[in-house]
Amino acid sequence: MIVRPAQVAGKLYPADADDLITDISQNLLYFPVGNTFPYALVVPHGDMTRCGLSSAAAFRHLSKYYPYINNVIIIGCASVGSMGASLPICDEYSTPLGRVKVAQRYMQSLALFPFVHKSDKEHFKSTAIETQLPYLQTCLAEFQILPILIGEMSLLDINSLLASLPLNRKTLTVLALDIDRSEQRCFDHREQQLFNSYLNYIKSENRHIINAEHLGMQNGLNCVNLNYQSYIVH
Template sequence: MNTSSMVVRSPAVAGLFYPADAQQLAETIDQLLAGAEKYAYQPKALIVPHAGYVYSGTVAAVAYAGLRATAHTIERVVLLGPAHRVAIAGMALPIAKFFETPLGRVSVDQELVAALAHLPQVLVSADAHLEEHALEVQLPFLQKILGDFTVLPLVVGDVSAAAVTQMLEQVWGGAETLIVISSDLSHYLPYATAQQTDQATVQQILQLCQPLAYEQACGSVPINGLLLAAQKYQLTPHLLDLRNSGDTAGSHDQVVGYAAIAFNEKTGGAHEHEFNGTM
């Protein structure tokens, strides 16, 4: 690995999960955001799917559209997602100082990295981030909405929910810090079965009831950590959107579930209602 590749984490799924051309990517995200319903409160945390944009982009856009009103207050994003490619015991930070997408570079927040240095469950691994799509696909949306911000990217492997919560408490911050959990829901169930399964999972999340199992959500571990933190910090969850790949761009035979869920610190005016790119 050369020095430049250690400093900058290059995109791994540009041209696969989302457009590699900067103009086309920007236009795609603008179109998705334009079609998304807005919500009125400021979220402290979001659960957002991480499939190819053709599959889950409409759901992700709903989660991010509501940030526009308060985007100027958000300076940092704590971004957690599950490990799809490399087995990890703990939570992995990158070696890289920047994450790059076709829309530019995002700085890794070195102050927050330092704040986690004493935690035994947090390690540093370039390999964990090298091919991981779960975090990468969130960055273009965040770049379009927030503009200038720093990111604390963590790939979550085999670790307890309590250990995730402990990490979140170190970087919780105030209105300047947004937490994003990247996760899909059920994988490769028939359409009707997936709908029932995902609805039950969402109800569990809305009740702050953990643990979720991996079969319910590939990001179950970081979600479980967030749910524990949500209880402590009295966050209120709101379902923004719930669909699956059968609703967007896939068949009904085997679908992947997607939910957009926002957590805010005070109840407000909520509006309720694998490398093929589906996950």
């Protein structure tokens, strides 16, 4: 059993489990319960003190639908210079809230693509996957994850990868992207390229994307101080 330990607990989010749950719960309660069944969430992956509310605006939409979701695909950008799509070798990810299993069955099918490889080195370096787990562990019951880090890839390969992912009401996709709320663009150009590819993909699937904090603003909450943008895809 190979377990990826928490790399940024105490740095990007609290290392103490009680403090972590308290912070996440407070952020979630800032927003009303969503009425839209989410197909996917687009959320930031930085320091919880800076982007926790933006993440909560999206994850709050899981409140009514958590019993139905037991698989989560988490997609982020790999490190500069990485080629293709990277899957982890590890069996589980660990956070202060416990361990999360990696969906080995789905990984085996994805590994058949010539542009997909396995690398714990990439997944140990990246924080994009780990920073989503505490919110998922708080908002969902039992679930497993399919973590994917995207490096340099052709548009055709990205579309092939996205089209091969499981599509059902038990599966949620989480895109870990730091998007500047004022500019409506990713801070990193590689993340923007991934976001553009995903927007084209969901358009072809007749999906719609909306600002995650839209309901909060409708209910009179002040979201003007949020620096990061999050979205709901339905």
